[in-house]
Amino acid sequence: MLSGANRHDSKMLMDVLDAVVIAVPPPEEEEQRHLLLDRGYDTRACRALAEMEGLVAHIPKRATKQEPLPPPSDPDRHPP
Template sequence: MASRRREHGQGQGGKKGAAGAPEATGSNPTDRGKAGCKRTLLSDAKGIPLSVVLCGAKRHDSKMLSEALDAVVVAVPAPGEQEQRHLLLDRGYDTQACRQLALDEGLLAHIPKKSTAAPPIPAPGDPQRHPPRRWVVEVGHSWFNRFRRIQTRWEKRQDLYLGFVELTACLIIWRKLAPIAPLKKSSG
């Protein structure tokens, strides 16, 4: 007679220490170490997604910057002589490697400094404080979370989940750009 008891690590919610990098999962520190996934989003000034990269839940954001910049699908036209491209990042990206990567890509990085004991973060409203600009990306993440299939990852395989994420990005882009584009009337 077969036993119905589950073995260790065979829980309903997901296996602890799951497949890892090949399946874009990793231990989630906020969910008792179960397998989790993180989306890294690169968007334009209006919040429209340009690239989405998946990784494990515990992977640091600064490690995914080069992959997010490489994953841009549409070729961005070269800037004019007077034009400078900007890259707005949060304090998690305050590393020399991220700043150098932005320079190598020809981008002007806006990264607030991390808080330390010597120079603390200035109070809100202080002219020395870095202005908040990350809300554009947070709007993009909220657009993704409006799709139930994307908000909680149910797929075990990374390629299936990435397919749904990319389909969601296409729907977001279409919804944001369709009202702008003129409709062509058919003749006849």
């Protein structure tokens, strides 16, 4: 998937998910499908899109002035 360098990755998430060429089997009743993304996708829209697609999103939080990143040794810095 290609886009202009000035376009944020999170704006392309739906296009990327639609362009997946590997057939993903539907999950079993108790099985979950996971989506691992970087901090650039830490938006309400990306999390909602993942949920709509039936995916469990794993996206680290972005640092803000109100909530800076934990120190590198803190397990919450890189959540599972």
